[in-house]
Amino acid sequence: MRRLGSVQRKMxxxxxxxxxxxxxxxxxxxxxKVLATETISHKALDADICSAIPTEKxxxxxxxxxxxxxxxxxxxxxxxxxxxxxDKRFKNFLHSKENSKEFFWNVExxxxxxxxxxxxxxxxxxxNGNPVPDENGHIxxxxxxxxxxxxxxxxxxxxxxEFEIALVLKHxxxxxxxxxxxxxxxxxxxxxxxxxxxxxxxxxxxxxxSKKHPVHLLIPHGAFQIRNLPSLKHNDLLSWFxxxxxxxxxxxxxxxxxxxxxxxxxxxxxxxxxxxxxxxxL
Numbered sequence: 001m002r003r004l005g006s007v008q009r010k011m012x013x014x015x016x017x018x019x020x021x022x023x024x025x026x027x028x029x030x031x032x033k034v035l036a037t038e039t040i041s042h043k044a045l046d047a048d049i050c051s052a053i054p055t056e057k058x059x060x061x062x063x064x065x066x067x068x069x070x071x072x073x074x075x076x077x078x079x080x081x082x083x084x085x086x087d088k089r090f091k092n093f094l095h096s097k098e099n100s101k102e103f104f105w106n107v108e109x110x111x112x113x114x115x116x117x118x119x120x121x122x123x124x125x126x127x128n129g130n131p132v133p134d135e136n137g138h139i140x141x142x143x144x145x146x147x148x149x150x151x152x153x154x155x156x157x158x159x160x161x162e163f164e165i166a167l168v169l170k171h172x173x174x175x176x177x178x179x180x181x182x183x184x185x186x187x188x189x190x191x192x193x194x195x196x197x198x199x200x201x202x203x204x205x206x207x208x209x210s211k212k213h214p215v216h217l218l219i220p221h222g223a224f225q226i227r228n229l230p231s232l233k234h235n236d237l238l239s240w241f242x243x244x245x246x247x248x249x250x251x252x253x254x255x256x257x258x259x260x261x262x263x264x265x266x267x268x269x270x271x272x273x274x275x276x277x278x279x280x281x282l
Contacts, residue, residue, distance in 0.1 A: 007062055007193040007221055008123040010134050011263040014044045014254065015234065036264060038234040047256035049232065056224040057251035057263060059205045060197035063155065063218065065166075065189040068117070068144040072186035074159045074166065074218075075142035076152050078118060082137050086110035090137045105133050118143050154200050157216050159186065168194070169217045181217060194218040205250075222255050241266040 015036035022033055040049065064075040082090060086105070093103045105111075107130040121140040125132040131139045145155040158167045165183045172178040198216030199209035209215030226246065230236035241247040251265035 006064075006122070006191065006259075007261065008064075008121040009140060010136070011253065011261045012041060012043045014041060014049060014232065014252075014262045014264045015039060016041050036234065040232060041262075043260070044254075044262045047254075047258055047260040047262060049254055049256065049262055052254035052256040052262065053222070054226040054229045055222045055253050055255060056226060056249045057253045057265065058195040058197060058219050058221075058224070059250040060195040060201050060219070063145075063194045063196050064142050065186055065192055065194070066142075067190070071161065072164055072190055073161070074145045074155060074186070075119075076145050076155050078114065078141055078143045080111050080114050080118070080120075080131075080139040080141055082110050082133075083112050087137065105137075107131065107133075107139075111139065114141070115143050154198060154214070154216050155196060157214070158196065158198075158218050167217050169197075169219050170223060189220070192220055194220050222253070226252060237264065 013036055016039040017034050018037055020033045020035050062077040064077070065072055066075060067073065068075070081087070082105075086109075090103060111133075118141050120131040121142065124134075124140060131141075133139050143152075145152045145159065147156045147161065149156070159165070163183075164186045166186055166189060168182050168184040168189070169179055170182060170184075172180045196216060196218055197206055197208065198204065199211070199214035201216065208217070228246070229252070230240045237252075241249075247266070249266065251263055254262040256262065
């Protein structure tokens, strides 16, 4: 199974972004939107975005396979977030007109507790042995999916630790135009990140299973490459998202040769199930 980049940190947008003072459709109680401009970001250019592999951004929840209890295990995404006092202090800093100074976190005191088995994501910066929060004040990380944990019951449904296998959706080996569900050894997925999709994940945008017969699957990140993507121009990408069948996806993730991942999302505002407008966003 071919491996591309691993999602171990927040992915930057392919375009330079700007803040617009109107309520976010993505995050409740956020009074602003972060939208893409028409300028390609320096991060994308430095990563040689024009030579990168464009793939479909799958709409699910991020997972990771690594060792736990001396065997390959599925891990669920769990960001460590600040407590109420630290979160309020951080938001006041963000909305302050005099926020040119750096915000300082006390990781030991400012953040909510996490399970003892929690680990920070691999690419998170470290300072004095502590993980550094990202620009949203979160520390991305992982917790092992143990089979008796009700919180991660849908994660558990796609793995069998006794046989060390996982249910994975991938291209059929004899016909790349077809997809198949395979029982893949967890050892083959070690150090990969994958997306969990299914009946009870993110509102089930793919219409999998039913309440009576739920279906959940893992998809390795980068599994679905995009063919015939237009040029890296804002309007061309908008037209692609709006005007063709292949563009009816959550977004694009470019896998760059240096391992960097660059993304852009397609967000639709809908009324009566009809798309009213489309914007590229972070």
